Amino acid sequence: MDELVALCKRRGFIFQSGDIYGGLQGVYDFGPLGVELKNNIKKSWWQAMIYENDNIEGLDSSILTNPLVLRYSGHEDTFSDPMVDCKECKSRFREDQIKDGKCEKCGSSNITDPRPFNLMFKTGVGPIQDENNYAYLRPETAQQIFTNFKNIIDTTSKSIPFGIAQIGKAFRNEITPRNFIFRVREFEQMELEYFVNPGDDEIAHDLWVQKRVDWWKEQGVPMESIELYDVPSDELAHYSKKTIDLMYKFPHGLEELEGIANRTDFDLGSHSKKQSELNIKSSVLENKDSNSKLAVQNDDGNWVVPFVIEPSAGVERGFLAILNEAFNIEDLADGKQRTVLRLKPHLSPVKVAVIPLKKNNEEIVAIALKIVKEIKKLSIGRVIFENTGNIGKSYRKHDEIGTPVCITVDFETIENGSVTIRDRDSMDQSRINSTDLNDHIANKIKL
Ligand code: GAP
Numbered sequence: 078m079d080e081l082v083a084l085c086k087r088r089g090f091i092f093q094s095g096d097i098y099g100g101l102q103g104v105y106d107f108g109p110l111g112v113e114l115k116n117n118i119k120k121s122w123w124q125a126m127i128y129e130n131d132n133i134e135g136l137d138s139s140i141l142t143n144p145l146v147l148r149y150s151g152h153e154d155t156f157s158d159p160m161v162d163c164k165e166c167k168s169r170f171r172e173d174q175i176k177d178g179k180c181e182k183c184g185s186s187n188i189t190d191p192r193p194f195n196l197m198f199k200t201g202v203g204p205i206q207d208e209n210n211y212a213y214l215r216p217e218t219a220q221q222i223f224t225n226f227k228n229i230i231d232t233t234s235k236s237i238p239f240g241i242a243q244i245g246k247a248f249r250n251e252i253t254p255r256n257f258i259f260r261v262r263e264f265e266q267m268e269l270e271y272f273v274n275p276g277d278d279e280i281a282h283d284l285w286v287q288k289r290v291d292w293w294k295e296q297g298v299p300m301e302s303i304e305l306y307d308v309p310s311d312e313l314a315h316y317s318k319k320t321i322d323l324m325y326k327f328p329h330g331l332e333e334l335e336g337i338a339n340r341t342d343f344d345l346g347s348h349s350k351k352q353s354e355l356n357i358k359s360s361v362l363e364n365k366d367s368n369s370k371l372a373v374q375n376d377d378g379n380w381v382v383p384f385v386i387e388p389s390a391g392v393e394r395g396f397l398a399i400l401n402e403a404f405n406i407e408d409l410a411d412g413k414q415r416t417v418l419r420l421k422p423h424l425s426p427v428k429v430a431v432i433p434l435k436k437n438n439e440e441i442v443a444i445a446l447k448i449v450k451e452i453k454k455l456s457i458g459r460v461i462f463e464n465t466g467n468i469g470k471s472y473r474k475h476d477e478i479g480t481p482v483c484i485t486v487d488f489e490t491i492e493n494g495s496v497t498i499r500d501r502d503s504m505d506q507s508r509i510n511s512t513d514l515n516d517h518i519a520n521k522i523k524l
Pocket of ligand 1: 216217218219249251258259260261262264266268333334335336387389390391392393394
């Protein structure tokens with residue numbers, strides 16, 4: 078993990094938030110390369126969900142959440158972790174972080190009994206700050222998908238089975254954020270709520286587990302690095318009938334990368350009006366506040382509350398897993414080493430670097446700039462003009478940040494228009510005509 082963290086800082090992927098004031102625990106900022114990688118992960122997920130499935134719609138709902146949403150969802154009552162205090166050094170921990178009954182900071186066994194600690198952030202809304210004017214920062218993106226269920230059905234005429242997908246920030250006041258960006262207080266989720274007829278839920282669940290494993294593979298996280306964990310009933314979230322967690326071998330250990338839950342009719346049933354008419358199968362709180370019936374009519378004209386299958390992935394955990402898979406330190410023939418990020422090209426923060434052999438040669442620099450302009454027309458993402466005058470150093474840098482293609486412009490380019498193309502993974506170099514560059518790159522990057 079230390080090498081990854083060092084690379085992230087050195088190359089501008091991730092910084093501690095509020096660093097110049099000592100930081101804010103469990104909160105990170107994504108720098109120039111980090112934001113590109115993060116955006117590329119999200120783009121790839123959006124592509125796989127929305128653009129490849131006619132029956133999935135997108136949503137971008139608010140972060141500030143009406144407390145009633147999180148009351149009926151069960152979060153006000155149950156979204157907590159058991160917390161303990163060390164009576165000696167006053168440190169606080171999640172109960173499961175206490176090993177052998179001892180405080181991990183001072184080693185004392187003088188620990189309090191566990192008590193629930195609600196993980197939601199509460200904030201004042203409007204100019205009057207009192208008990209009646211507050212909202213929560215959403216702890217998951219899912220809830221506003223459920224509360225928008227009828228809006229989306231009414232505006233898109235979707236019928237079951239169909240899904241609503243969303244990417245966005247979620248906030249949890251984690252007792253002990255740790256392991257870099259693995260467990261943080263502000264993070265992003267990529268969540269799909271896929272609505273099916275009751276009875277079709279188990280097949281749909283299996284299908285989505287497979288689809289998600291396949292998607293991770295396309296991002297460079299192979300099945301060999303993932304274990305499927307069938308969450309035992311006593312560990313299931315309050316809404317779940319069954320959950321399969323995709324557990325990834327993170328540098329600090331095997332932990333959850335994504336959860337795929339069968340949320341049954343719990344959420345729509347909880348947020349719906351006229352619950353008594355709906356034959357809701359889950360046990361839900363009586364809802365006296367909702368003005369919407371969150372159900373669909375089946376072919377017989379009966380109202381049915383759909384079951385929900387939910388693949389829910391954290392962007393930061395995906396980022397960490399993808400970086401961990403891509404990260405390699407390799408021995409070279411000359412006895413030196415190189416660090417290389419073997420990222421899938423569609424995820425690379427920089428797609429192409431164009432490097433003039435001589436940084437002060439006007440002709441070479443002008444051709445390089447022209448090539449940059451041409452490649453940018455492909456709209457593949459970041460294309461960099463790298464005018465350091467040191468080819469070897471530039472290659473090392475771009476290996477380290479995962480740039481799949483480097484192009485070098487030299488004296489031969491002036492003579493015959495050919496350039497050197499260098500491949501990140503094989504380090505092979507070949508010459509091609511600059512007029513063939515766009516085809517070569519489009520083929521290599523394949524967005
Ligand atoms: N809507 C379901 C839900 O939120 P979850 O298992 O609590 O389920 C889903 O969270 C995913 O969100 C996790 O698999 C993980 O990738 C990510 N996640 C959850 N808490 C996180 C945290 N504190 N820091 C980073 N990612 C987190």
